[in-house]
Amino acid sequence: MTTTVLPRVTYINVKHGVASWLLTKDHKRIGIMYMIVVSFAFLLGGLFAAGVRIELTTPQGDFVSSDTYNRLFTMHGIFMVFFVLVPVVPAILGNFVMPLMIGAKDVAFPKLNLMSWYVFVIGFCFTLYALVSGGVDTGWTFYTPYSSNASNTNVLPVGIGIFITGFSSILTGLNFMVTIHRMRAPGLTWFRLPLFVWAIYATSLVMILATPVIAITVGMMALERALGFGIFDPRLGGDPVLFQHLFWFYSHPAVYIMILPPMGIISEVIACFSRKNVFGYSFVAFSSLAIAIFGFLVWAHHLFVAGISPYSAMVFSFLSFAVAIPSAVKVFNWTATLYQGAIWWKAPMMWVFGFMGLFLIGGLTGIFLASLGLDIHLHDTYFVVAHFHYIMVGGAIMGFFAGLHFWWPKMTGRMFSDSMATLAALLVFVGFNLTFFPQFILGYLGMPRRYHAYSEEFQVLNVLSSAGASILGVGYALIASYLLYSLFRGAPAGANPWLATGLEWTTQSPPLPENFAVQPVVNEGAYEYSKREIKVA
């Protein structure tokens, strides 16, 4: 490679000072600001998880009290779900790269974009306040009537925090949809769009349609708790199961908010490092939309033991099997993309391999839970905990890291150590499996989730799980260290270090404040690697 230097004017150095960041309308800077807040939330959530895992190394509840333990897993869930998993890919990478990928100068509504960040931070602060002033112990699911009248912890501030944060999702989704409709570069037709943009589009649809429901649900729960409205509490004439229907009507589609964007990342990275078109482009694109739509129709599979009619359980089981098909189609297409590729083993691709392995297990164990006769036994056991961590951490977080490593040179203009990043991917993969695979067995053995103390025969598997969690922690710490090092000492990356297709790679790294010096024009599909004579940069 020829020696490259950092470009003179970039979005980072064009203006200086804290105010220039806090008042920025640049989607790239806003993406970075999300990354700072989300990383902080991830650190907090991780520390809570560490507390949980330490407690569970022994059967007795001896590390913390029951009430503390209940707060730990609740706050772990709340921070990880609402402040990490939901925003991690759309708000950080979506904000940063989506406008670049479509050849736009910014999102459609830059001021609204900044406002979304502020709304997010305000919601986050409410939740932090609730944490500092004593925490909350309802579980991240807030099931009534426990949350609405039994718990004497800070349910209301957290509820308000989540209510506010929801608006950030809605506004971001709206912004992205309009951007993708209206601001594509000349010649960038829908079927030339990178699949990450399709995934962001499908996700935005779910954000706009589903998020209001959680706001309404949390609002009703708050009304019951604060003013005694009888909505969910049977003593006041309400129905506790109604809460579960409403809650999952958001929270199941929210799983797709978390997993669709990482799926988009996987398509980008696999195409780049296989030097090929994504196999079955339109099937991969439409499977995102199919998942977004079907995702709205499966919520009651969380209620199979909550007293719903067996016939309605049957319908929801059927639909849950149906929603698995588009995900399977994606996995098959990614695998087929590798066939006859020219596979370049660089760190982002290693994260993709990790994603594939973990998402496969996560997806396939979903089949177990969609199966009515088996879910009765598995519901609310550690099997469920293992399953959704495989999807959310194994899928969404591994996918995020694939994307972060892929676009890091674009975002910062600097390279990181490829061998360190590969080692980190391996550590996270091994640590993750050691943490969560034993939990499938624990679940089938019957260990219920959210247990502070447990029966002695479950100890060995729990110790394995805690050991895995510490490896996982080391893996994450390693990522933080080499990325921070790269920020200051990394070699300049040049515009296109991976020799990737895509408009974001045609501009300098880090990009200009206005993204492109000249308006790009598109005249081919997203992944025309095989037509290209790839030149040494």
Add this chain to the structure above:
Amino acid sequence: MLEGIPLFPEQASNLAPEVDNLYFGITAITAFFAILVVVLIIVFAIKYRDKTGQKVGAPITGSIPLEVGWSIIPFIISMGIFVWATIVFFHLVRAPEQTLEIYSTGKRWMWRFQHLDGASEINTLHVPLGRPVKVIFTSEDVLHSLFIPAFRVKADAIPGRYSSIWFTATKTGEYHLFCTEYCGTKHSGMIGTVTVMEPGDYQSWLSGGGGMSMASRGEQLFQQLGCVGCHLDNGSGRGPALAGKYGMQETLANGTTVTVDDTYIRESILTPQMKLVAGYGPVMPTFQGLVNEEGVMSLIEYIKTLPPAGQAAAPAQAQVTP
């Protein structure tokens, strides 16, 4: 160390083998697909590796037959699993006609079990071997869930309604009983033991329990609470006659019909104005606070024992079959 790790809970009910077979079946099918995909990924990643990063891949964009194939084949297989799992599910939720009924209430943080003949116990449940048992339960406060892993059965306890699980124990011994719906501070302490006994031992255990049978206690409450004043046997009272009504259809004032089951009787005692029987006025007061969940269960048990009008009422105790 690994030898000490159990992989499956004990099979101690008629339902457990069915659930386990389903589990093994799905494990085999999903493991096949997982291994297939992982092997393909590893083979492709090694075979097509390019260390330079300079080559390009083959110009393949897709294949409609493959897409159709790998959509339809998994769909057909998943429908097979769906049908199998649904059949098992209906065995799990549909109890046989003749069961030994045991009532239970969950409250933070204990399970109380009430046997029909009067014996009651807390956080332990004694059941006979080889006889279908149905546990009917509710919650006095927040959500709970009754889970017996060795039997592979579970259902949420929901305040305001009745849930049930059923099983036929197939192996004597002691098994875990867990609360699996998070319920606050001592959620992980809301646990107990199910003891499966030989039928003879169960009988002698029951007779040691003493106390009044649930139906007689219900009859007593029926007198004490004054129900008897309005619910006259010949239907001429201010409330409908109750004899012989259990399990029947009743027409309501709004024209709809309702099956007289445990949940309807419970509602009628606690929120009597909600579903009035046609022809009767809204005169019954609520008994919320005057009778606890176990009292309501006893009243239901008493109403079940009432013979259809015109027949002589048999003594309630006679209905309790061992």
